Amino acid sequence: MTTTAHPAATERVIKKYPNRRLYDTSTSTYVTLAEVKQLVMQREPVVVRDAKTGEDLTRSILLQIILEEEAAGAPMFSEAMLANIIRFYGHAMQNHMGSYIEKNVQMFTDFQTKLAEQTGNPDAWAKMMQMPQAMLPAGYAEQMQKMQEQMRQQTEQMMGMFGFKR
Structure with missing residues (x-):
């Protein structure tokens, strides 16, 4: 998972809009957190950017995925x-x-x-x-x-x- 200021050409860029929707610029479709999780599971390099400011939001989206996983069933962390x-x-x-x-x-x-x-x-x-x-x-x-x-x-x-x- 790369979260550098300048994404590599092979990174999937996901834009997060103010309405909290996530847009995959590679496929030109809206995606869910579950789909972002699947990209991570497939070892796809992903970077999430604020659609307006370009701010890197990757860490916060990954933490959100972890939070959902922890709440969904068998938590990994005590x-x-x-x-x-x-x-x-x-x-x-x-x-x-x-x-x-x-x-x-x-x-x-x-x-x-x-x-x-x-x-x-x-x-x-x-x-x-x-x-x-x-x-x-x-x-x-x-x-x-x-x-x-x-x-x-x-x-x-x-x-x-x-x-x-x-």
């Missing part, structure tokens, strides 16, 4: 996690926390992608999570443990930078 995220706003570690979360989510996504490529099955991750650990394909349990260890080490490094020890 209340405790959301409270902790809120506590980092205005805190000295705010910038570090954002990049920390981003790197860990990217590592998790990369692992899922690698697993799907190796198995030839995009749903392999979901199926593996339902299996007892002893039944996992050779090497995957170790890769999952390695990923968890990397996340733990990154957390300890970040906390160590600020004098917090485990």
Whole structure:
């Protein structure tokens, strides 16, 4: 998802009008938040701009999609996690926390992608999570443990930078 001041030629530009409608300039049609979500799910580079001012509204639209997803059923974020995220706003570690979360989510996504490529099955991750650990394909349990260890080490490094020890 790119939100630079100058969108690349391949980005889908969505204009948001004052009546809250979203207009996809690539298809010359109005779209819903659900359709923008689908573009994101398909890894389409999307940028949302205010139709009048050209202001980049991508982050607020993505946050709106997350809010709707959280309210729709099985939330991804617990209340405790959301409270902790809120506590980092205005805190000295705010910038570090954002990049920390981003790197860990990217590592998790990369692992899922690698697993799907190796198995030839995009749903392999979901199926593996339902299996007892002893039944996992050779090497995957170790890769999952390695990923968890990397996340733990990154957390300890970040906390160590600020004098917090485990």
